[in-house]
Amino acid sequence: MPAAAAPNDDAFDHDAALQACARGDSEALRRIYERESRYLLGVALRIVRDRATAEDVLHDAFVTIWSRASSFDAGRGAGRGWIYSLVRHAALNRVRDGARETVLEEPAAAHQDAQSALAAWQDSGDELARHAALGRLGHCLDGLEPARRACLLHAYVDGCTHSEIAARVQAPLGTVKAWIQRGLRALRECMQ
CATH class of the missing domain: 1.10.1740.10 (RNA polymerase sigma factor, region 2, helix turn helix motif)
Incomplete structure (x- = not known):
C-alpha cells in the first residue's frame, strides 16, 4: 500500500x-x-x-x-x-x-494502582520509615523537570486522565504519557 x-x-x-x-x-x-x-x-x-x-x-x-x-x-x-x-x-x-486485552477506564486503572500501592506501602514498615520516605519523595519530586512533575501530580494527586493532563499542560498525548513514564522511573531510582 x-x-x-x-x-x-x-x-x-x-x-x-x-x-x-x-x-x-x-x-x-x-x-x-x-x-x-x-x-x-x-x-x-x-x-x-x-x-x-x-x-x-x-x-x-x-x-x-x-x-x-x-x-x-x-x-x-x-x-x-x-x-x-x-x-x-x-x-x-x-x-x-x-x-x-480488557482495558479499565483510565481513572479506574489509576485509582486501582494508587490504592494497591498505598495498601502495600502502609503494610510495609513503621510510621517513622513512612515519614522519612515522604520526605525523600518531596526531594525526588523537586528534582524532576517541571513538566514531568506537573504531569505526575495531575495524574496521581488530581486524578486526571492522560487526555486531561495533555489539555492542561498543552502537550501532545504521547508526550504526556512519555513524561509520566519517565517521571515515575526517575522517582523510583531516586527513592532507592
Missing part, C-alpha cells in the same frame, strides 16, 4: 536522515517528524480508528525509528517506505493487542 505523497518528495533524503539518526543526530529525527508526522498519523488513524490511539502509535513509532535507525538497510528498500512500514506494523499490533 503506497504512502500518501508528501510535497517535494525528491527534496528530502529519508535514507540520509535515517543514517543520521543512527549516528545519534536528534535533529534528523525532528526533520523526519516535521516532514512525515501528519501523513504517518493518517496511516495510523486509518488502522486504529481512534485519534488518541493513533497519536500513541505515532509516538511509539518515532521512538522505534530513533532506536532502530541503525537497522535500516538502504539496499533492502527506501527509507521512507521503512518508516511507513514501522508505523503500519505498530498500528496493526496495537489493534491486535487491543483485541486480546
Whole structure:
C-alpha cells in the first residue's frame, strides 16, 4: 500500500536522515517528524480508528525509528517506505493487542494502582520509615523537570486522565504519557 505523497518528495533524503539518526543526530529525527508526522498519523488513524490511539502509535513509532535507525538497510528498500512500514506494523499490533486485552477506564486503572500501592506501602514498615520516605519523595519530586512533575501530580494527586493532563499542560498525548513514564522511573531510582 503506497504512502500518501508528501510535497517535494525528491527534496528530502529519508535514507540520509535515517543514517543520521543512527549516528545519534536528534535533529534528523525532528526533520523526519516535521516532514512525515501528519501523513504517518493518517496511516495510523486509518488502522486504529481512534485519534488518541493513533497519536500513541505515532509516538511509539518515532521512538522505534530513533532506536532502530541503525537497522535500516538502504539496499533492502527506501527509507521512507521503512518508516511507513514501522508505523503500519505498530498500528496493526496495537489493534491486535487491543483485541486480546480488557482495558479499565483510565481513572479506574489509576485509582486501582494508587490504592494497591498505598495498601502495600502502609503494610510495609513503621510510621517513622513512612515519614522519612515522604520526605525523600518531596526531594525526588523537586528534582524532576517541571513538566514531568506537573504531569505526575495531575495524574496521581488530581486524578486526571492522560487526555486531561495533555489539555492542561498543552502537550501532545504521547508526550504526556512519555513524561509520566519517565517521571515515575526517575522517582523510583531516586527513592532507592
